[in-house]
Amino acid sequence: MSSPAAHMTLIREILAGIAPEAADCDIPGDADVREALDLDSMDFLNFIIALHEQTGVDIPETDYPQLFTLDGAIAYLGQHDRS
Amino acid sequence: MGPQQDTAAGRELPQIEKAPRRSFNLEDYEALRASFSWADARRLMEGLPGGGLNIAHEAVIRHARGARAESTALLWLGRQGERREISYRELAGEVARFANMLRDLGVAPGERVFVMLGRVPELYIAVLGSLLSRVVVSPLFSAFGPEPVATRVSIGQGRLLVTSPGLYARKIAPVRDELPTLQHVLVTGEVAAPGTAALTPLLASASDEFETPETDPEDMALLHFTSGTTGTPKGAIHVHEAVVAHHITGHYALDLRPGDIFWCTADPGWVTGTSYGIIAPLTNGATNLVLESEFDVALWYETLASERVNVWYTAPTAIRRLMKAGPEAARGHDLSHLRFMASVGEPLNPEAVTWGQQVLGQPFHDNWWQTETGGIMIANFAALPVKPGSMGRPMPGIEAAIARRGADGGVDIVQDAGVEGELVIRSGWPSMMRGYLGEEARYQKCFAGGWYLTGDLARCDEDGCFWFVGRADDVIKTSGHLIGPFEVESVLIEHPAVAEAAVIGVPDATAGELVKAFVALKTGHQPDETLRRSILGHARQRLGPAVAPKLVDFCADLPKTRSGKIMRRLLKARELGLPEGDLSTLEGDAR
Numbered sequence: 288m289s290s291p292a293a294h295m296t297l298i299r300e301i302l303a304g305i306a307p308e309a310a311d312c313d314i315p316g317d318a319d320v321r322e323a324l325d326l327d328s329m330d331f332l333n334f335i336i337a338l339h340e341q342t343g344v345d346i347p348e349t350d351y352p353q354l355f356t357l358d359g360a361i362a363y364l365g366q367h368d369r370s
Numbered sequence: 371m372g373p374q375q376d377t378a379a380g381r382e383l384p385q386i387e388k389a390p391r392r393s394f395n396l397e398d399y400e401a402l403r404a405s406f407s408w409a410d411a412r413r414l415m416e417g418l419p420g421g422g423l424n425i426a427h428e429a430v431i432r433h434a435r436g437a438r439a440e441s442t443a444l445l446w447l448g449r450q451g452e453r454r455e456i457s458y459r460e461l462a463g464e465v466a467r468f469a470n471m472l473r474d475l476g477v478a479p480g481e482r483v484f485v486m487l488g489r490v491p492e493l494y495i496a497v498l499g500s501l502l503s504r505v506v507v508s509p510l511f512s513a514f515g516p517e518p519v520a521t522r523v524s525i526g527q528g529r530l531l532v533t534s535p536g537l538y539a540r541k542i543a544p545v546r547d548e549l550p551t552l553q554h555v556l557v558t559g560e561v562a563a564p565g566t567a568a569l570t571p572l573l574a575s576a577s578d579e580f581e582t583p584e585t586d587p588e589d590m591a592l593l594h595f596t597s598g599t600t601g602t603p604k605g606a607i608h609v610h611e612a613v614v615a616h617h618i619t620g621h622y623a624l625d626l627r628p629g630d631i632f633w634c635t636a637d638p639g640w641v642t643g644t645s646y647g648i649i650a651p652l653t654n655g656a657t658n659l660v661l662e663s664e665f666d667v668a669l670w671y672e673t674l675a676s677e678r679v680n681v682w683y684t685a686p687t688a689i690r691r692l693m694k695a696g697p698e699a700a701r702g703h704d705l706s707h708l709r710f711m712a713s714v715g716e717p718l719n720p721e722a723v724t725w726g727q728q729v730l731g732q733p734f735h736d737n738w739w740q741t742e743t744g745g746i747m748i749a750n751f752a753a754l755p756v757k758p759g760s761m762g763r764p765m766p767g768i769e770a771a772i773a774r775r776g777a778d779g780g781v782d783i784v785q786d787a788g789v790e791g792e793l794v795i796r797s798g799w800p801s802m803m804r805g806y807l808g809e810e811a812r813y814q815k816c817f818a819g820g821w822y823l824t825g826d827l828a829r830c831d832e833d834g835c836f837w838f839v840g841r842a843d844d845v846i847k848t849s850g851h852l853i854g855p856f857e858v859e860s861v862l863i864e865h866p867a868v869a870e871a872a873v874i875g876v877p878d879a880t881a882g883e884l885v886k887a888f889v890a891l892k893t894g895h896q897p898d899e900t901l902r903r904s905i906l907g908h909a910r911q912r913l914g915p916a917v918a919p920k921l922v923d924f925c926a927d928l929p930k931t932r933s934g935k936i937m938r939r940l941l942k943a944r945e946l947g948l949p950e951g952d953l954s955t956l957e958g959d960a961r
Binding site for chain 1: 513540664665666667668669687691694695696699848849880881884903904906907908910911914915916920
């Protein structure tokens with residue numbers, strides 16, 4: 288569960304649960320998911336919590352900006368997911 | 371366990387004393403209460419030659435012609451790292467252009483302009499420009515979906531809307547046909563989509579001089595929407611006279627001074643972001659810092675430190691996230707310029723007040739007010755000790771009490787300390803709402819015996835400090851925003867699989883409450899994850915993330931009264947594991 292492709296699948300699945308209306312939309316890897324999916328700060332917080340629960344990766348608040356884009360989130364999980 | 375439970379249980383942390391080392395705008399609370407008069411507060415305004423009063427004139431024009439002309443009125447920090455300083459003189463020019471543009475477009479005084487934008491300079495210019503030209507302005511939160519926008523613009527009979535091309539495409543275009551009164555839609559920038567006009571060239575061609583028109587203090591100025599348990603959202607009317615309260619509460623409750631760097635983190639789509647995110651800092655001659663980005667721990671600490679913020683007005687949800695990030699996130703940031711920290715939106719839990727003292731060097735000062743009150747009513751003042759968890763004491767000029775509603779519709783004031791009841795405010799202060807637009811009956815229900823009935827349950831201790839207990843009705847407070855369950859339920863039942871819906875607030879450690887929906891399905895539909903997502907997606911698309919439920923649960927049968935009314939309180943009791951038996955007595959007089 289640590290390849291970029293697997294992380295991408297996981298991220299998309301979590302986002303589809305939070306903002307299902309945007310599940311099919313094609314988000315550029317460098318776009319801010321909060322804008323692209325119309326996520327408010329609680330939605331984004333729930334995204335981080337779900338990522339943590341499903342990968343075990345601890346994501347401190349100060350690192351959240353690194354996960355604002357899909358590319359950033361995949362890179363972050365790639366660095367920290369040792370499973 | 372949420373913050374409301376903490377305070378309701380009466381778990382009290384030690385009072386935080388203040389070192390007697392600084393001067394504050396309010397030094398002797400009792401003396402000021404005794405000597406304060408609204409007439410004196412009114413005399414702090416410049417006013418207009420014919421005896422009138424105009425909010426934008428007091429906020430911008432008077433400073434642009436005086437000693438503060440070259441001081442920074444608006445300090446805008448953009449999402450891409452941009453930094454723009456706009457002086458009072460420059461702001462006056464921009465505001466005048468907007469006012470002239472409205473006049474050129476034929477938008478008349480008293481008509482309504484809606485502004486739906488992120489926190490960009492155009493938002494501030496549009497709000498102040500409308501006020502200057504006596505056009506009524508209603509800011510809308512940019513995280514609203516098409517449905518809440520359409521409802522509010524319809525109720526307000528909006529004539530003109532200012533938005534961005536992106537927001538227009540996603541939130542306005544789908545409902546434009548339902549808004550026949552809306553003659554003009556202006557989008558920021560140079561390029562306009564079909565059906566809209568570009569704002570930038572319109573402003574560029576308008577004159578930057580506009581003589582403040584004679585404005586009756588009782589002229590409608592602002593329309594702020596709020597929610598009740600039942601019915602559509604209510605447009606609370608505020609008049610130009612409200613600026614007297616905006617100004618004096620900024621001075622005493624937020625300790626604002628000319629030249630201060632002031633940062634109110636609330637979005638102008640909610641009343642705090644207008645009264646204190648636009649008006650009060652400007653009337654007080656401060657620099658109003660605007661951060662376009664959403665919450666971000668590191669960026670927030672950096673902003674406080676590098677912009678040398680003096681007064682900071684924020685909200686419990688943000689404070690709890692700063693706490694979660696830990697004291698190490700605050701370390702290394704020089705907060706020595708920060709003189710006063712205040713919080714509003716929902717009760718601040720005692721731990722958060724004390725955390726401010728321990729980690730940031732001073733307590734957060736909670737205060738209390740509502741859309742209907744227009745300005746701060748009850749506050750923890752800079753010079754006074756803070757009881758963590760208390761909302762503080764009434765502003766000078768404000769009389770607050772605890773009351774019980776009598777069977778005859780009147781109120782009985784509770785004299786004993788510590789007794790729970792409804793928080794009421796003696797009516798007649800300058801920023802009190804003057805009506806709900808087009809809803810006189812609902813407005814009248816908010817008053818009895820000369821008191822404004824807040825719908826909040828509270829108690830008052832022996833020192834005259836007020837403590838929030840809960841809401842008397844079913845409205846939900848999430849991230850400091852008030853959400854009416856009816857508005858959410860109405861959209862949920864439009865999903866083809868949904869027979870009935872009930873929406874409640876469930877406690878959340880960060881947001882205070884989250885919006886949770888219970889839906890009963892029509893026969894033939896299976897309660898599975900695919901359907902849950904379909905319903906959630908439907909709600910988010912129509913309502914936007916700020917109003918849509920965060921949680922959707924299936925429920926075979928929603929509990930109802932004999933008359934068929936859904937009992938949200940019973941659902942909530944079940945959700946929280948509370949006893950169900952005595953809940954009928956809690957059923958508030960919903961309005």
